[in-house]
Amino acid sequence: MDxxxxxxxxxxxxxxxxxxxxxxxALAWLLDSPDLLDAAASxxxxxxxxxxxxxxxxxxxxxxxxxxxxxxxxxxGGKTYTRLGLYAEKLMAFYFAEQGRLVRHGxxxxxxxxxxxxxxxxxLERGADALTHIEFATKFYLLDGGAANEFDALVGxxxxxxxxxxxxxxxxRQLALGExxxxxxxxxxxxxxxxxxxxGWLFYPAGNWPAMQGITAGHCRGFWCALDELDAIPGEDFLxxxxxxxxxxxxxxxxxxxxxxxxxxxxxxxxxxxxxxxPLLVATVRRxxxxxxxxxxxxxxxxxxxxxxxxxxxxx
Numbered sequence: 001m002d003x004x005x006x007x008x009x010x011x012x013x014x015x016x017x018x019x020x021x022x023x024x025x026a027l028a029w030l031l032d033s034p035d036l037l038d039a040a041a042s043x044x045x046x047x048x049x050x051x052x053x054x055x056x057x058x059x060x061x062x063x064x065x066x067x068x069x070x071x072x073x074x075x076x077g078g079k080t081y082t083r084l085g086l087y088a089e090k091l092m093a094f095y096f097a098e099q100g101r102l103v104r105h106g107x108x109x110x111x112x113x114x115x116x117x118x119x120x121x122x123x124l125e126r127g128a129d130a131l132t133h134i135e136f137a138t139k140f141y142l143l144d145g146g147a148a149n150e151f152d153a154l155v156g157x158x159x160x161x162x163x164x165x166x167x168x169x170x171x172x173r174q175l176a177l178g179e180x181x182x183x184x185x186x187x188x189x190x191x192x193x194x195x196x197x198x199x200g201w202l203f204y205p206a207g208n209w210p211a212m213q214g215i216t217a218g219h220c221r222g223f224w225c226a227l228d229e230l231d232a233i234p235g236e237d238f239l240x241x242x243x244x245x246x247x248x249x250x251x252x253x254x255x256x257x258x259x260x261x262x263x264x265x266x267x268x269x270x271x272x273x274x275x276x277x278x279p280l281l282v283a284t285v286r287r288x289x290x291x292x293x294x295x296x297x298x299x300x301x302x303x304x305x306x307x308x309x310x311x312x313x314x315x316x
Contacts, residue, residue: 008033008220009249009294016062017251017293022244023076024066027091029199029248031058034218036139036198037167043151043214044167047175049134049195061098071098084243088138088199089121101125109183118177123191130192135174139166139200140246140281142224142299143210144309150212154202157279157299159312170196201246203299223298226305227273230266233298235284238265241297243281250283250294257292259285273302 016028032054039048065072075094081087089106096102104123110116122134141154141163151164177183178191202215203224211217225233237259239250260268265282272280279301283294 008218009296012249013251013293016248019062019066020251021066021069022248022252023072023091024062024069025248025251026088027065027072027095028054028062030088030091030138031062031095033199033220034216036200036202036216036219037196038214038216041214044196045171047171047195049197051197081244084246085138087244088247089136092136093122096122096124103131103188107186109177109180109186111180111182117180117182118174120177120183123187126193129189131178131187131189133175133178133191133194135170135194135196137166137170137196137198137200138247139163139198140203140299141200142203142279142301143205144306144313145205151214155309155312157281157301159305159309167196199247201297222296224279224301225298226301226303227266227269228303230262230269230300233262233284235296236261237285237287237292238262239283239285239292239294240265240268241281241283246281249297250285250292252292254287254290254292259292269300277302277305277308279305 012029012032015032016025019025019028031051035048035050037044037048039046039050072091072094075097076090081090093102093105096105101124102122103125104120107120107123108116109118109120120133121136124132124134126132139156139161141156141161144153144155151167152162154163155161175194175196178187178194184190201220201222203222204210205224209221223233238261239257239259241250269280269282279299282298282300284296284298285292285294
């Protein structure tokens with residue numbers, strides 16, 4: 001396997017290695033990671049949002065938040081999140097609120113009591129008389145080379161989603177929500193701009209990084225392979241990442257995690273796949289003093305995943 005390591009982990013550790021709290025690191029990643037989609041690409045018709053570079057003031061704010069996370073903890077509500085998308089959304093809502101830009105978060109629109117039209121992820125200030133609607137997503141897609149359309153070839157680990165399907169839904173339905181009469185009755189000001197903000201990681205087989213129109217050239221990326229290809233993955237120490245730790249590259253006290261050897265990793269994955277067909281995200285890590293830090297990441301999929309992906313592509 002010709003495997004190439006992404007430089008994103010190293011760059012993230014250099015800039016944000018002083019942050020130790022997982023939610024603060026996740027927020028730093030959301031703010032500073034490359035956009036998944038290239039805002040300048042014609043495929044997106046100018047409807048992709050970008051946060052821009054993290055300013056020194058925001059960097060200082062994150063460092064202060066790492067020292068005293070009480071405001072962030074209050075915003076997260078002390079609950080255990082099971083959905084990564086909701087967790088990321090809560091982090092971004094906190095950031096927009098702290099920046100004084102948030103008008104509404106999670107505003108549901110109903111045509112009637114039992115008919116939900118949609119939901120505004122974020123409504124942000126856009127001058128005194130207007131709002132910007134931001135549709136926010138954090139996505140993790142694997143390149144399935146058998147699909148005909150490039151964006152449909154990027155599929156979710158559980159094969160229930162693709163980048164193509166997601167963006168069709170965003171453009172055709174979600175970004176049009178502000179035009180619905182039921183939405184206009186709720187809005188304090190008109191929505192004059194509707195954009196998609198998409199963060200995430202893409203994963204490629206055999207370390208192959210093809211250039212794709214519409215995808216940011218410097219996007220966060222990793223590998224994927226089947227369980228029986230595990231021996232070809234470089235590294236000596238591994239972690240299976242819980243879903244809420246998929247955003248930022250892992251940095252943690254070594255005492256907080258039991259690292260797995262390649263043999264132990266293979267056994268743990270085989271046991272998991274015996275009862276579930278869901279791929280698992282694995283980090284290759286190295287030891288640095290009393291810390292472990294991620295150097296690479298990839299999805300390990302069950303050996304029948306390729307066949308299931310091909311079946312999912314077949315029209316019924």
